[in-house]
Amino acid sequence: MKTAVIVFPGSNCDRDMEVALTQATGTPAQRIWHKDSTLPDGLDLIALPGGFSFGDYLRCGAIGARSPIMKSVAEFANRGGHVLGVCNGFQVLTETGLLPGALMMNAGLKFVCRDVHLKVETTDSPYTRAYGNGGVIRVPVAHHEGNYIVDDATLETLKAEDRIAFTYCRPDGTEGGNPNGAMADIAGVLSGNRRVLGMMPHPERLADPRLGGEDGAKLFKGLVDTMATA
């Protein structure tokens, strides 16, 4: 399975993502600079990492979304390619229009950096299939703009099409624990073809027991399983 991580000026989770992908796939993930305009051939997954691309100028992810490489990433996604955006990567995906909605400043106005609990809302996606029957996982968040907002009609579509991948919850899975005020507690959403996932929490930061947990590793395992059976 061939993977790549897009690197923007200000990305700071690109190496964590590279390590998580390399460990999961057994093949070194490639790093691609945002000014490149073409992607390597034969990629199975492109990851947009966390960080502060272009210093969050104008809006988080806005300038990154207009980088030369993003045209190719959008074409890749529109051809049915798998794209994972984490944190700033999620913001970039909404800014390009590959995922609906927008990420606004946290309702509490503060940067939130801690572990949160997530309910796996659907296992019907390459990213969530390895979580079995769903359940609750623990993954870190670190963001200032993670307050997901989407218009009511689109929210209904997301629910009807089972495209909400993760929601914030309490450790026991009950409602609550929303760190940023996101609408309907949404932490991650899928595209219509279920191959593009954007999420605020960082699965790559908890994908190795040496980092204190591996709840994030199953996301990458699910991808590897999907590619193996494709």
Next chain:
Amino acid sequence: MKARIFVTLKNGVLDPQGQAIAHALGTLGFDGVSDVRQGKMIEIDLDEKDKTKAEPKLTEMCEKLLANTVIENYRIEMD
């Protein structure tokens, strides 16, 4: 010519920064502030001198980059 683009949050989109400003104004003793909405203003210098030609260009800039029309409105002023 100079253009100014005012980008504001759409009605119905919660503005926690605006609420914090309203709260701070109340703390300073300013009564009667019923709501505050924060936005941004972007100044652009254009070579174009004809407003009718500049306006569609500015609109395209807003749609493509300056505003996120999912959550924001924009207004263009030229002089």
